[in-house]
Each structure stands twice: as structure tokens, then as C-alpha cells.
Amino acid sequence: MNENLALCWYNLSVYVTTKKRNFYGKQKIHRVKLLNNVSGIMKTGTLSAIMGPSGAGKTTLLAAISQRITGNITGEIHLNGHPVDKELMLKICGFVPQKDLALQGLTVKEHLFFMAQLKMDRRVSLVQQTRIINSLVEDLSLKTCYFTLLANLSGGEEKRVCLAVQMLTDPPMLICDEPTTGLDSYTASNVIGLLRQLSSRGKAVLCTVHQPASGIFEMFDTVSLLVPGGRLAYFGDVLDAKKYFSQLGLICPPAYNTAEFVVKQLNTLPDKLHEKFKTSNNYTELLHEIDSAKKSIHNYQLVYGMDETFLKFYSVQKQSQKTQLRLLMWRSALVLLRNFKKILLRMVLYMVTAILISAPYIGTKFNQEGIQNIQGLNYSVITETVFTQSYAVMHTFPSEIPILLREIGNGVYKPIPYYISKVVLLIPQAIIETLLFCLIIYCLVETKQEINNFFVFSTPVIISAIASSAYGCCISAMFDNISVASMISVPVDFISYTFSGIFIQLSTVPFYLSWIKYISRFYYGVEALSILQWQNIDNIPCSPNPDLPCIHTGEMVLQNYGYKSTNLYWDLYSLIFMCMALHTLGYFFFLKRSRAQSAY
Numbered sequence: 001m002n003e004n005l006a007l008c009w010y011n012l013s014v015y016v017t018t019k020k021r022n023f024y025g026k027q028k029i030h031r032v033k034l035l036n037n038v039s040g041i042m043k044t045g046t047l048s049a050i051m052g053p054s055g056a057g058k059t060t061l062l063a064a065i066s067q068r069i070t071g072n073i074t075g076e077i078h079l080n081g082h083p084v085d086k087e088l089m090l091k092i093c094g095f096v097p098q099k100d101l102a103l104q105g106l107t108v109k110e111h112l113f114f115m116a117q118l119k120m121d122r123r124v125s126l127v128q129q130t131r132i133i134n135s136l137v138e139d140l141s142l143k144t145c146y147f148t149l150l151a152n153l154s155g156g157e158e159k160r161v162c163l164a165v166q167m168l169t170d171p172p173m174l175i176c177d178e179p180t181t182g183l184d185s186y187t188a189s190n191v192i193g194l195l196r197q198l199s200s201r202g203k204a205v206l207c208t209v210h211q212p213a214s215g216i217f218e219m220f221d222t223v224s225l226l227v228p229g230g231r232l233a234y235f236g237d238v239l240d241a242k243k244y245f246s247q248l249g250l251i252c253p254p255a256y257n258t259a260e261f262v263v264k265q266l267n268t269l270p271d272k273l274h275e276k277f278k279t280s281n282n283y284t285e286l287l288h289e290i291d292s293a294k295k296s297i298h299n300y301q302l303v304y305g306m307d308e309t310f311l312k313f314y315s316v317q318k319q320s321q322k323t324q325l326r327l328l329m330w331r332s333a334l335v336l337l338r339n340f341k342k343i344l345l346r347m348v349l350y351m352v353t354a355i356l357i358s359a360p361y362i363g364t365k366f367n368q369e370g371i372q373n374i375q376g377l378n379y380s381v382i383t384e385t386v387f388t389q390s391y392a393v394m395h396t397f398p399s400e401i402p403i404l405l406r407e408i409g410n411g412v413y414k415p416i417p418y419y420i421s422k423v424v425l426l427i428p429q430a431i432i433e434t435l436l437f438c439l440i441i442y443c444l445v446e447t448k449q450e451i452n453n454f455f456v457f458s459t460p461v462i463i464s465a466i467a468s469s470a471y472g473c474c475i476s477a478m479f480d481n482i483s484v485a486s487m488i489s490v491p492v493d494f495i496s497y498t499f500s501g502i503f504i505q506l507s508t509v510p511f512y513l514s515w516i517k518y519i520s521r522f523y524y525g526v527e528a529l530s531i532l533q534w535q536n537i538d539n540i541p542c543s544p545n546p547d548l549p550c551i552h553t554g555e556m557v558l559q560n561y562g563y564k565s566t567n568l569y570w571d572l573y574s575l576i577f578m579c580m581a582l583h584t585l586g587y588f589f590f591l592k593r594s595r596a597q598s599a600y
């Protein structure tokens, strides 16, 4: 990229709304200003820094400039004189976040190829992709960790992998949030050296640095200094910063780290430094520079209403949603297989539970006493299945959500292929686990009088399992916090299983509560299993004691629990409908969150 690009931001402010409760529990909405009229500029061939105390608003400024924030932004952002929109910024500006999020079960090679296929133009062949990846691996010294799992990378390697991912599309601008945090001074210097190289090759690079070690600060060309409240305290050449501070009477002692000195002043005199800067020559120069950068508009031609410089980024053809789905399924399956031990442990625990559940019912006779036992077993089978499948998804899905919301926010793929890939992988998992679970119970307990086919016995259980994993998906898409999801789920589940028909004769439930059974995952499963168990049975032996009541037929058993023998297909179809409704709801919650989430 040889063109001279200039991205300038003028009087940029960012607001967010926060909710606070007062002493009486009344909710008040506050509008908080995170950035306060900040201006600055970044240009091709320069390495710029943003520095300031923790919480000053450095990350917020980067996110606002790169248009990856969802808060309310005011002010102007111009690229070569044109107001720049989010779509273009996502395409031309790579963003390396402070904490990279990626599925840790992939190796560096797998992660780079996965990202290359989704981020690059789909017309780029695999051979070309490999060539680009190899050259990035060489440039960023990633050869030694090319086959290492992301989970095992060192801090410096992690930053370089993240940089490589952003470099795949060769964006002319690169924004890095604290690329040196957590690194020793040698590695930090290497990372900044790398960014320096990229800027000298014609990229505009901007990054935040917390407190750079001596020598690192001087590697930057320009610096923006922020004080708490997101206010600008300096913008200008790094080498002039020391002079500027000494003009204010703040003299950096000899042999003292300039960056450390500057940050100390920002912490101790925030208001004074902000006020002084607004009346300084540096600020006037900055405004003048922004003004002339805006006027460079005349040098660029518009083609189809777009700046011709960026036409190639607009014409990038992303992978189709079908290919995105295939790639996402490949990634999820790989991570799943790498977690083989966890899956095995889960499977073993599930099978042990099946044995423990069956144990009290082994030897159950088909007589009056056996009725309660068989119904108890039906209830245990469905309850265990519903809980296991719901809570397994509720605990695995949220851990991935921050990663994929960021990937979706950065335009790597669309929400729908991700959601489908997740569901498509969850279904076979639920089927296999439930089949093995049912097999153990079917073999250990003699409930085969009527259910003489194992697959008939397991069908309602499997459908309950699939509907329950849909419930888990829906709840975890709804809440970003697993503890809130669990808190909501516990009373919902408690009410649902109360209406399964085991604890209460369903026909005696008052009409204003009877609807609850229709939203109970437990009710449909237990009723379906009971119908399969008892339908067509008319020879249940009575107790030898003539004083005890006798239930002769299966129909009577069903009536006793408030179930209807004609409801079998209604139960199964209701579970299928519930599954589809929960996934649709889950997808919409997921979509809503992906739109509201900042992509940094």
C-alpha cells in the first residue's frame, strides 16, 4: 500500500449509559462520558502511541477510532478527508485487542488457516494462502510455535499470532491495544520493533502502551497522552514531549525513564495538563494538521461513490455462508476431539449414573407394586436426560460466546452459520450419549413387557435430550453470565418437573395452572415414555390381598397419573416444536447480543 493515508479524529467523545440502583432500589440511568473531545491523527509510515494512566480511556479511544465500539460516539472521524464508516474501517483497519480471544484447542497453523479462509477473498487459492501465511510466520518469527496449541503459547507468541491474523488481509492500518502488556522488556521491545518495521513498510500503526520501558517510548513517532476522564493532555512528536513538559515547569530528571515521568505527571496533575494543552501551540498545530488532512479530499477520486483507494477492500468476496458453516463445524469438531478426555469422562459419569438409576429397579415385577417402580424409573430417566443435556450446554456454550461475538463483530463470519454449526454438532452428541444411557437401563431393568424394542424405548428420551440441549442453548444465548443463567433455570426447572405428572395427578390441577404442563420438558417425555410402557396392557396381576385396590390395565395406570393414551404423537411433536422454538429464540437472543457487543 503506497498511498498516503491520514486518519484524523476531531472532538471525539464517547458516552455509555449505566444503570444504578439507589438506596430504595429505584433504578437510575446515568450517561457516562468515557472520552471527552479528543482529537488526533495517524498517518501512513508512522508509529503512534497512546499513553495514560489506567482507566484514562486509551482502549476506548482505539475502539472509537476503529469504529468497533457500540457506545454513542460524537465528533468526526475522517479518512483522507472523507467521513469514514464502520464497514470500511472493519475492512482496512486491523485491530489487535489487549486480550486475544481464540478457541484454545487449535494450533497456530490451524488458527491461521481457519482465519485466512474466512478473512481473505474467497478467490485467493489455498496455494496463495499458504504462501502468505508462510511469509507472515517468517516475518513474525512464529516458526518455533507453528504447531503449538494456542493454549500453550507464551504472552509474546500470543501477541504475534494475533498480529499475524490481522495481517492476513494486509490492512493499511493497524491498531494494537497494549501489545507489550505482560511481556518482559526484551520481548516488548521486539514487538514494538516489529510494529516499527510494519510502519516503515507503509502502514499506519497506532497502539496503546501502558508504561513502556526505557528505549521503547523513543521508538514511536508521535504520542497522544490522556488523563482520566478521557481528556487529551498532549499530542505531538515523542521527542518533543519532554520539551513540552519542561515548558510547563515539569522537568524530567536526567537518566529517568521519560515515559514513566510523563505518566506520573498525568496521574498527579490531570486537570492542569488538560487545560494547559488546550491553549498550547501543540494543540493549535494539531488542529491545523487535521484541517489540512481533511482538505486532501480533493486528491482522491470517487468511483461508484467510493474512494478509489479502498475499492479493492470493498470488492473482497467473503466466503459463502455454506462455506462459513463448513469451516466453523470443522473448528468446533477439532476442538471437541482435542477435548476427548473431557468427553470420555462425561460419558463415563453419565453411564455410571445410568447404572445407579437402574440399580433400585432391577428385578421389578410386573404387578401392582411394580407400577410405581416403573413410573419412578420413567421419571428418573427423563429427569436425568433433561438435566444432563441442558446443563452441559449451558456450561460449554457461554465460554465460547465472547470469542465468537468478537469474531462476528469483526466481520469474520455471520451469526447464523455459527449457531447452526453449534446445533449440528450438539445433536449427534446428545443422540449418542442418550442411546448409551438408555441401552444400560434397558438391559438392566426388565421393563420390556410392552416396550420390546429398544429404539421405541429410547425415542422419547432422545427427543427430550435434543429439546433440552436447545433449552441450554437458548438460556446461554440469553444471558452473558452462567450464574444468572443457572439462577433463572433452577426455579423454571423446579416448576417444570412439578408438572411432569409424577408428583401431582395432572387432571386435578386447577385450570389456571394446567397450562404449565405444556411448557414442561419433563411432562412430554414422561407421558410419552409412560404411554409406550402401558398402552395395550390389560393383564396386570392384582395383589393377593383382596382389600387392596387393583389396577388391571395400562389405561388405568395412565389415568391414575393424569396421562392420556392418545397423547403419544402429541408429546413427541410438542417436544420437536419446543426444540425448534427454543433454537429460534436462542438464535434471536444471540443475534441481539452480537449486534450490541463491541468488537474489541
Ligand SMILES: Nc1ncnc2c1ncn2[C@@H]1O[C@H](COP(=O)(O)OP(=O)(O)OP(=O)(O)O)[C@@H](O)[C@H]1O
Residues within 6 Å of the ligand: 016, 018, 032, 034, 052, 053, 054, 055, 056, 057, 058, 059, 060, 061, 210
Ligand atoms: N461499557 C462501559 N460502561 C461503563 N464504563 C466503562 C465502559 N467501558 C469502559 N468504561 C470505563 O471507562 C474508563 C476507560 O476505560 P478504558 O478501558 O478505555 O481505559 P484504559 O485507559 O484502556 O485502561 P487500562 O490501561 O487499564 O486498560 C474506565 O474507567 C472504565 O471503567
